[in-house]
Amino acid sequence: MTHLPAVLVLEDGSRYTGRAYGATGRTLGEAVFATGMTGYQETLTDPSYAGQIVLQTAPHIGNTGVNDEDQESARIWVAGYIVRDPSRVVSNHRATRSLDDDLVAQGIVGISGVDTRAVTRHIRDAGAMRAGIFSGEDAALDADEQLTVVRSAHEMTGLNLSGAVSTAELYTIPAEGERIGSVAVLDLGIKTATVRQLAARGLDVHVVPQSITIEELAELNPTAVFYSNGPGDPKASEYHVELLRDVLRRGLPFFGICFGNQLLGRALGFETYKLPFGHRGINQPVLDRRTGKVEITSHNHGFAVRAPLDGPVDTPAGFGRAEVSHVDLNDDVVEGLNCLDIPAFSVQYHPEAAAGPHDSTYLFDRFLDLIKDASASTGSGPSTGSGTVGDTATDSTTATKEGN
Structure with missing residues (x-):
């Protein structure tokens, strides 16, 4: 787990500093919060979160690790990930690897050590908005430059994904x-x-x-x-x-x-x-x-x-x-x-x-x-097949394929 600096920048100019979690670099998306106390792996692999930087309101994330059985699709879809306290160890008999391992392997830029309660309250009052996570070398960019990058990102309104x-x-x-x-x-x-x-x-x-x-x-x-x-x-x-x-x-x-x-x-x-x-x-x-x-x-x-x-x-x-x-x-x-x-x-x-x-x-x-x-x-x-879309029944058998 890295200790490189990271910063979360919202489009209204709000900034929250923390540490890099997962991959390092920069990522852009719509900042939203998820209130589930469990199920972080299902959240991350839910395609509905594509284009969104997800903040977990539960303070401790990653303690049960990840496995192949709880995947909701073949990959992680979130644009970025915000947590307060990532677990230092994995302690579950079903785990095959750590959450941090998956985030790094799939290039998901995240941030930890953030006051997620403060960010959640801000989004609740101001509304979901565009955001960016900048870590490693990107965390050292000028604040105005980071904000310009965030405001250049696509808004979710009008977006077909x-x-x-x-x-x-x-x-x-x-x-x-x-x-x-x-x-x-x-x-x-x-x-x-x-x-x-x-x-x-x-x-x-x-x-x-x-x-x-x-x-x-x-x-x-x-x-x-x-x-x-x-x-x-x-x-x-x-x-x-x-x-x-x-x-x-x-x-x-x-x-x-x-x-x-x-x-x-x-x-x-x-x-x-x-x-x-x-x-x-x-x-x-x-x-x-x-x-x-x-x-x-x-x-x-x-x-x-x-x-x-x-x-x-x-x-x-x-x-x-x-x-x-x-x-x-x-x-x-x-x-x-x-x-x-x-x-x-x-x-x-x-x-x-x-x-x-x-x-x-x-x-x-x-x-x-x-x-x-x-x-x-x-x-x-x-x-x-009577009463269906087609006029006559057809052989619709196909090879079974798993995942998305």
């Missing part, structure tokens, strides 16, 4: 147990735990590139479609919105999470907007308005859907009625949408909860029920 995080080619994870059907998953930054949850419910999971066309999707003849989590501004993903509208017009069951929730909102004709500092952590209380139950949920989003809370309402884009199904009890942010006249719903948080509580895994069962109901209404078994 789907192409950077999506799989380059289709791969399939076969269903576990009795096969119910198949689901085409648009990879906008999907996590491994999500694929496992879908396969565990009897679905062949076809993970497809974000650039797929409706014609290519039809060739797969899926029983349902799923939009994953991912980074970026939903306003910059109009292609995925139009693709989803084609799917909805064909009556295919749809489930979206996180970024997928925002894209369903836009497909229905609602607006999206940027939150001041977002929801990131594994302790957000959300009300399921259907059951009246409160769930503790895992979040990672900086944008949200603006929709009437006193629904149901007619969707502006003409897809019948929809309602806000879930709300965040901290700030009334829309956390879920449910369509009443087409088989589609979404949530803004992570029901796969890696890491995090398992209060919301029932949503995958709700998706399965939606698929079964849609198949039953066509008068055929759910695994035949």
